[in-house]
Amino acid sequence: MQKHDQDYIKKKNKATVFQLIKSSSPISRASIAKKTGMSPTTVGRIVAELYEQGFVKETEEQVTTGLGRKATMLELDRTSVLTAGVELDKSKFRIGMVDFDGRIISLREVNREVSETAEQTLNRIGLELQSMIEQEGMDPGKIIGLGIGMPGIVDEQSGEVILSAQLGWRNVRVAETLKTITGYEVAVDNELKVKALAEYCYGAAKGSKRTALIGFGTGVGSALIINGEIYRGETNSAGEIGHTIVDPNGVMCECGKIGCLQTYIAESSLITESNKIKPISTLNELFEERRKGQFWAANILDRAITFIGITIANVICLYNPDTVIVSGDLVEKYDEVRSFFENDQLQQYVWEPLRDTYQVVYSALGSEGVVIGSSLLAQEKFLSIEC
Numbered sequence: 322m323q324k325h326d327q328d329y330i331k332k333k334n335k336a337t338v339f340q341l342i343k344s345s346s347p348i349s350r351a352s353i354a355k356k357t358g359m360s361p362t363t364v365g366r367i368v369a370e371l372y373e374q375g376f377v378k379e380t381e382e383q384v385t386t387g388l389g390r391k392a393t394m395l396e397l398d399r400t401s402v403l404t405a406g407v408e409l410d411k412s413k414f415r416i417g418m419v420d421f422d423g424r425i426i427s428l429r430e431v432n433r434e435v436s437e438t439a440e441q442t443l444n445r446i447g448l449e450l451q452s453m454i455e456q457e458g459m460d461p462g463k464i465i466g467l468g469i470g471m472p473g474i475v476d477e478q479s480g481e482v483i484l485s486a487q488l489g490w491r492n493v494r495v496a497e498t499l500k501t502i503t504g505y506e507v508a509v510d511n512e513l514k515v516k517a518l519a520e521y522c523y524g525a526a527k528g529s530k531r532t533a534l535i536g537f538g539t540g541v542g543s544a545l546i547i548n549g550e551i552y553r554g555e556t557n558s559a560g561e562i563g564h565t566i567v568d569p570n571g572v573m574c575e576c577g578k579i580g581c582l583q584t585y586i587a588e589s590s591l592i593t594e595s596n597k598i599k600p601i602s603t604l605n606e607l608f609e610e611r612r613k614g615q616f617w618a619a620n621i622l623d624r625a626i627t628f629i630g631i632t633i634a635n636v637i638c639l640y641n642p643d644t645v646i647v648s649g650d651l652v653e654k655y656d657e658v659r660s661f662f663e664n665d666q667l668q669q670y671v672w673e674p675l676r677d678t679y680q681v682v683y684s685a686l687g688s689e690g691v692v693i694g695s696s697l698l699a700q701e702k703f704l705s706i707e708c
């Protein structure tokens with residue numbers, strides 16, 4: 322067996338034991354061995370590691386086994402570790418302190434000026450985190466790291482943002498800079514990828530084996546979770562469906578290509594189209610125009626809904642997921658779009674053999690998804706433990 326195979330198995334075994342203690346505590350070492358099929362020696366070694374790391378503690382409670390011996394019970398020390406999760410967006414950032422169970426114990430939202438430089442924003446994140454820790458009286462020793470989810474292409478290995486069109490950042494060493502500012506280890510990833518991870522661990526995709534999350538917002542993107550792991554592709558860009566070309570005779574995309582999918586659905590595109598007829602600046606105003614009976618608004622939105630259907634159907638064809646999570650204001654907030662899903666109009670776009678192979682759901686964690694997912698990313702990266 323190759324060395325990396327052995328490492329992989331060790332990591333998997335540790336995660337399995339950790340999961341079991343987390344979900345079934347209090348539990349004895351013998352029960353863990355029985356339930357996982359691992360040898361008592363392996364279980365003993367893993368538990369000792371987890372104990373040393375402070376994640377697991379022995380309870381007062383003891384049970385008598387069949388042979389009349391006392392067995393010590395184990396449970397997770399849920400207060401042993403905290404991770405901070407940050408959602409970074411164009412006009413705001415949110416910081417949450419998250420416990421072992423993915424619960425946000427403190428959350429704050431801070432406005433961001435669009436004109437701010439990357440350095441200014443990262444400094445403000447550091448200051449806000451520091452102030453949260455002090456004001457809430459948190460033990461800094463329990464915080465093992467910080468995760469950030471943001472739009473764009475991110476090299477999650479080095480923590481460098483390669484390109485974020487929304488923030489106007491190019492080649493920004495986010496992890497390195499923020500580590501210098503805060504002193505904590507920092508993990509960075511694309512927001513949809515961490516959101517999908519959070520939904521898999523604690524939300525709408527719990528128990529799913531193949532989850533696709535599609536985000537409809539300032540752009541259109543997707544993320545795929547296979548057996549609990551984020552599918553990244555070669556450069557962590559897998560899922561960027563917004564820039565797949567659907568009409569070579571279409572309109573110019575911000576990326577410089579013609580007819581990208583997101584030119585029909587992204588908020589900014591819908592607003593640009595609307596402004597050919599009437600000056601409006603928000604999606605709310607566009608939906609209002611439609612409700613007032615304006616045909617132009619109905620035309621723009623009907624076309625957007627058609628492309629939402631095409632996007633989901635294409636993702637189903639590409640990935641064959643068991644669960645598709647749709648996320649973003651456009652699909653979650655407006656009855657006109659919700660009825661598209663509730664009346665199952667999506668069916669007309671899906672290739673026949675793939676019908677009835679998937680469920681489409683809304684995100685369960687809503688606006689907290691990225692904060693929770695970013696903290697989970699930090700947990701996974703710095704503890705080597707999966708959810």
Ligand SMILES: [Zn+2]
Pocket residue numbers: 563564574575576577578581
């Ligand atoms: Zn494009």
